[in-house]
Amino acid sequence: MSDKPAPTAHTKYQESVAKYWDYENNKINVKLGEIDGLHHHHYGIGETDVAALERPDEMREEKIKAELHRLEQAQADLLADHLGPVVADDRLFDAGCGHGGGSLVAFQRFGCHVDGVTLSTVQKDCATQYAEQQGAALKVTFHVADMLNTGLKSQAYAASWNNESDMYVNLDDLFAEHARLLQRGGRYVAITGLINDVYGMASRSVSRINWHYGCDVHKRADYFKALARNRLAVATVIDLTQAALPYWRLRQQSHLATGIEDDFLSAYQDSSFQYMLIAADRI
Numbered sequence: 001m002s003d004k005p006a007p008t009a010h011t012k013y014q015e016s017v018a019k020y021w022d023y024e025n026n027k028i029n030v031k032l033g034e035i036d037g038l039h040h041h042h043y044g045i046g047e048t049d050v051a052a053l054e055r056p057d058e059m060r061e062e063k064i065k066a067e068l069h070r071l072e073q074a075q076a077d078l079l080a081d082h083l084g085p086v087v088a089d090d091r092l093f094d095a096g097c098g099h100g101g102g103s104l105v106a107f108q109r110f111g112c113h114v115d116g117v118t119l120s121t122v123q124k125d126c127a128t129q130y131a132e133q134q135g136a137a138l139k140v141t142f143h144v145a146d147m148l149n150t151g152l153k154s155q156a157y158a159a160s161w162n163n164e165s166d167m168y169v170n171l172d173d174l175f176a177e178h179a180r181l182l183q184r185g186g187r188y189v190a191i192t193g194l195i196n197d198v199y200g201m202a203s204r205s206v207s208r209i210n211w212h213y214g215c216d217v218h219k220r221a222d223y224f225k226a227l228a229r230n231r232l233a234v235a236t237v238i239d240l241t242q243a244a245l246p247y248w249r250l251r252q253q254s255h256l257a258t259g260i261e262d263d264f265l266s267a268y269q270d271s272s273f274q275y276m277l278i279a280a281d282r283i
Helices: 012-022 028-033 057-081 101-110 121-133 171-181 204-213 220-229 241-252 261-269
Strands: 091-095 113-118 140-144 157-163 182-195 232-239 273-282
Touching: 012 121, 057 101, 057 157, 057 182, 057 241, 091 101, 091 171, 101 113, 101 121, 101 140, 113 121, 121 140, 157 171, 171 182, 171 220, 171 232, 182 220, 204 261, 204 273, 220 232, 220 273, 241 261, 241 273, 261 273
Parallel strands: 091 113, 091 157, 113 140, 157 182
Antiparallel strands: 182 273, 232 273
């Protein structure tokens, strides 16, 4: 079993992040998760079924909701595909677990132990409830903890990941903690949005994304440098930018839209923002 995470003295910024997710007004994650009990806290990839937009009015929103969830599930599945040869006795770490959807996907795929951490007490409680509903509570555990200082056992994890959660933290601190937790040869995977260094500084659309979520998107070059400094050797890089566009176009036309959809589409289309999967091995 993993060690119990140590109490964390949160910074003012961490407290603001926790408060944001504790009192989040938009319930899109909850609404989509109602479909199958897997509540994701990230976006989606893949081609959409355009028939979702051609349904009669009384069916259209339900079809769009199901399609958005399918694309979010596709992203969670893609991340799990890159976690390596995980077996049931292994332990995995989900950094910034949100409502726990990614942890439950990993459990369903591998039957393994998973520890997820979040700053939000509300997210932790919801994720724990969803794990119980999925019959995963004996192996999947969620903690209120700082992903930079988890208090979990060193070198206890076969794989770990961030799925759109690294933009809230310092990269060197984050990767140092992943390197501490991972076994030698363990796999780290991230799916994240990054500023395209060729573009320069954050574009207006990326700046609005940062403001909307209270985060700070990293530059692509900084990301790879920080991995290298922390003994995480890059093994796979996949540019998912084009694969992300259909999700945002569909969400833009849904009643679940939050108003940030135009900025994601603009940033991806002008190449100021890139959506990437990065897998690295602990050396």
